[in-house]
Amino acid sequence: MKYDLLIKDGSVVFRDDVKRADIAIQNGKIVAIADKIEEAADQAVDAAGQFVMPGMIDAHVHICEPGRTEWEGFETGTKALAAGGTTTYIDMPLNALPATTTKEAFALKLAAAEGKNYVDYAFYGGLVPGNLENLQELSDAGVVAYKCFMATCGTDLPDDFKNVDDYTLYTGMKKIAELGHMLAIHAENAEITDHLAQEKRKLGKVTAFDYVASRPVFTEVDAVKRALFFAKQTGCKLHFVHISSADSVEEIIKARKEGVDVTLESCPHYFAITTRQFEEIGPAAKCSPPLRDEWEQEKLWEALKQGKIDMLTSDHSPCPPAMKHSETNDMFEVWGGITGCQNNVDLMFDEAVKKRSVPITEFVRMIATTPAERFRLRAKGEIVIAKDADIILLDPNQSYVVKPDNLYYRHKHSPYIHRTIHCRVTKTFVRGQAVFDLNEGIVGRPIGQFIPFTV
Numbered sequence: 001m002k003y004d005l006l007i008k009d010g011s012v013v014f015r016d017d018v019k020r021a022d023i024a025i026q027n028g029k030i031v032a033i034a035d036k037i038e039e040a041a042d043q044a045v046d047a048a049g050q051f052v053m054p055g056m057i058d059a060h061v062h063i064c065e066p067g068r069t070e071w072e073g074f075e076t077g078t079k080a081l082a083a084g085g086t087t088t089y090i091d092m093p094l095n096a097l098p099a100t101t102t103k104e105a106f107a108l109k110l111a112a113a114e115g116k117n118y119v120d121y122a123f124y125g126g127l128v129p130g131n132l133e134n135l136q137e138l139s140d141a142g143v144v145a146y147k148c149f150m151a152t153c154g155t156d157l158p159d160d161f162k163n164v165d166d167y168t169l170y171t172g173m174k175k176i177a178e179l180g181h182m183l184a185i186h187a188e189n190a191e192i193t194d195h196l197a198q199e200k201r202k203l204g205k206v207t208a209f210d211y212v213a214s215r216p217v218f219t220e221v222d223a224v225k226r227a228l229f230f231a232k233q234t235g236c237k238l239h240f241v242h243i244s245s246a247d248s249v250e251e252i253i254k255a256r257k258e259g260v261d262v263t264l265e266s267c268p269h270y271f272a273i274t275t276r277q278f279e280e281i282g283p284a285a286k287c288s289p290p291l292r293d294e295w296e297q298e299k300l301w302e303a304l305k306q307g308k309i310d311m312l313t314s315d316h317s318p319c320p321p322a323m324k325h326s327e328t329n330d331m332f333e334v335w336g337g338i339t340g341c342q343n344n345v346d347l348m349f350d351e352a353v354k355k356r357s358v359p360i361t362e363f364v365r366m367i368a369t370t371p372a373e374r375f376r377l378r379a380k381g382e383i384v385i386a387k388d389a390d391i392i393l394l395d396p397n398q399s400y401v402v403k404p405d406n407l408y409y410r411h412k413h414s415p416y417i418h419r420t421i422h423c424r425v426t427k428t429f430v431r432g433q434a435v436f437d438l439n440e441g442i443v444g445r446p447i448g449q450f451i452p453f454t455v
């Protein structure tokens, strides 16, 4: 038997342990795992001294194509994902035009994505006021889940995404439950955050600290609690995106114990950047919910160490540089969204595994295994026989400084520029094919495939 690819001598991260092993790949699948595999292969990769793990499944990415490809397109966005160690991503239904809220918009997304992706991908559909009748057709088209905003969205063209009113949230959950689907929620109280922002701006209070103060933790907790209450009424399965506070985590876990089928994600920036650092970095670090102070961040780290964070996602929400600039230094004016997906695996490995001794199996659970299970990407998320060979190599001892030149994004701004990261993704394989190699950069063709979802 001649294999297509052998990955030899690495420290392989399995579900429950890390073991030195060889991995054989044939036709894009993992076909053998053993201490030593002696058979021949077309290609052999020496992974000695490196961790071999499943590629990240980034369940929260905003590719802005079609319609706003000048913000970020499939090609540039997925090169960045591949270079950062992501092998599958789920695209959010907003920032492209039109927003993915009808089957027609879904078809436009699918067509625009064809032949441009370096990693595999699935799509979210949107729940917005007025599209209840479109939820079934989006399910039929293959969306992996639905997404809604309880906060006000940052874009406002006619074809853009709109946040839900209570009626839409409630009836949407009922319908999504009937469809056997899941609703993902951006949970912040729109009315309070909008009014606090207006108050601040009226007083000329427009710094990073003022922006953060306009979106206090309780506005996230409030939205989380209300959504959980609606979930209890409707039986809808929920997933909370980009949770920024330990208080929200606790509410979600409490509801889970009470029987709600609910998960949550958080993002590297909530663990790696504080409000004070946001003030120093400037608009590149603006996002919503905002980056929290040291005390809140420490509580979130505690939650992570206790295994309460189901998954990590990038919330890669890019924009052109002009939108991250304000003539009057008004933090409310600039785009809220972080360009960061390329550094997520190594940054979080550095912060969690290296600096805070989080077990590497826990890290892999958060970046790959749980997202695969929750979004039912059945061929993905784990190094076991018969799964797709979506595999990355990570060198735990290679430090580097993030520089614009290394970034594949359409626009090379990111809050992590100038940051030293003490480990590095060195190779990325999607279904056994190399898409990134540290020495050569992006390699091969855009081989990424759409993963249609069936309930």
Ligand SMILES: NC(=O)NC(NC(N)=O)C(=O)[O-]
Pocket (backbone or CB within 6 Å): 062, 094, 095, 153, 154, 155, 186, 242, 286, 287, 288, 289, 315, 317, 336, 337, 338
């Ligand atoms: N329109 C956006 O991309 N928004 C995103 N922006 C952030 N997180 O700042 C998001 O996920 O809410």
Ligand SMILES: [Zn+2]
Pocket (backbone or CB within 6 Å): 186, 241, 242, 288
């Ligand atoms: Zn959001």
Ligand SMILES: [Zn+2]
Pocket (backbone or CB within 6 Å): 060, 062, 092, 315, 316, 317
């Ligand atoms: Zn987002």
